[in-house]
Amino acid sequence: MKLMIASDLHGAAPDVSALLQAFDLSGADKLVLLGDLLYHGPRNDLPDGYAPKKVIELLSACKNRLLCVRGNCEAEVDQMVLPFPVMAEYAVLHVCSRTIYATHGHNYGPDRLPPLQMGDALLSGHTHVPTAHEKNGLFFLNPGSVSIPKNNTPKSYAMLENGVFTVYELMAHTPYLSITM
Numbered sequence: 001m002k003l004m005i006a007s008d009l010h011g012a013a014p015d016v017s018a019l020l021q022a023f024d025l026s027g028a029d030k031l032v033l034l035g036d037l038l039y040h041g042p043r044n045d046l047p048d049g050y051a052p053k054k055v056i057e058l059l060s061a062c063k064n065r066l067l068c069v070r071g072n073c074e075a076e077v078d079q080m081v082l083p084f085p086v087m088a089e090y091a092v093l094h095v096c097s098r099t100i101y102a103t104h105g106h107n108y109g110p111d112r113l114p115p116l117q118m119g120d121a122l123l124s125g126h127t128h129v130p131t132a133h134e135k136n137g138l139f140f141l142n143p144g145s146v147s148i149p150k151n152n153t154p155k156s157y158a159m160l161e162n163g164v165f166t167v168y169e170l171m172a173h174t175p176y177l178s179i180t181m
Helices: 013-026 052-060 076-081
Strands: 003-006 030-033 066-068 090-095 098-103 121-124 131-135 138-142 156-161 164-169 175-180
Touching: 003 013, 013 052, 013 156, 131 164, 131 175
Parallel strands: 003 030, 030 066, 098 121, 121 138
Antiparallel strands: 003 156, 090 098, 131 138, 156 164, 164 175
16 A cells, blocks of 8 residues: 655645655555644744635545544644544554554654554654654654745655655655655
């Protein structure tokens, strides 16, 4: 199974449009969204092209190919306007003979681990900084942010295919970092 993974869209319609174009071209089976889909929250500046209603429209068009978890900016009202589930705190995926715990990152993260075993992976967003590393037999994967990157990193998304997690720059679609799990 080939997965595209993205996080922290924050209602930026042009960036979400670019992400979905990349998704269509990628041949990925599913788009895993790690939360913060519509709103920017009080700690972030308003992203360029902020248009949550347009993002609803864009994401709704591919609702059957989405797997989403709740971010810290999601609220019950978001579920009322989105025709696909967004309120799960986490999802457990079995991909490439590994267990992957997918969450936004505000409750569970590298410093507060969910129940993982040697060789498992924690897939999270929230920090807006892409990462891919192994520590003590666990893999830590973060696709960065589609709309509001931090620490001088590019707008980004990731692909997981054949045990390789690769982060791509959103606009150039060029690899930024990668790890083999």
